[in-house]
Amino acid sequence: MESIxxxxxxxxxxxxxxxxxxxxxxxxxxxxxxISVVNIQPVGPVANSPD
Incomplete structure (x- = not known):
């Protein structure tokens, strides 16, 4: 995490x-x-992932 x-x-x-x-x-x-910059973890299926 980065804070500005x-x-x-x-x-x-x-x-x-x-x-x-x-x-x-x-x-x-x-x-x-x-401003805080954070990485989020996907909760559900990723929209761009192959089926």
Whole structure:
């Protein structure tokens, strides 16, 4: 697992707008964005697996 932390006041305005669009809320300059990247385990049959 990897975690990425960025201070909102250091994010380029266009990138900040894209993040706000993705998360669906306004970001304030006194906030941080923390994104975690994790590997998931398939629960059922994999869609691209041969039958």
């Amino acid at each position: 932390t960025r201070n909102v006041n250091e994010i380029d305005p266009a990138d900040r707008q894209a993040l706000e669009h993705v998360i669906g809320q306004h970001l304030s300059t006194d906030q941080q964005v923390i």
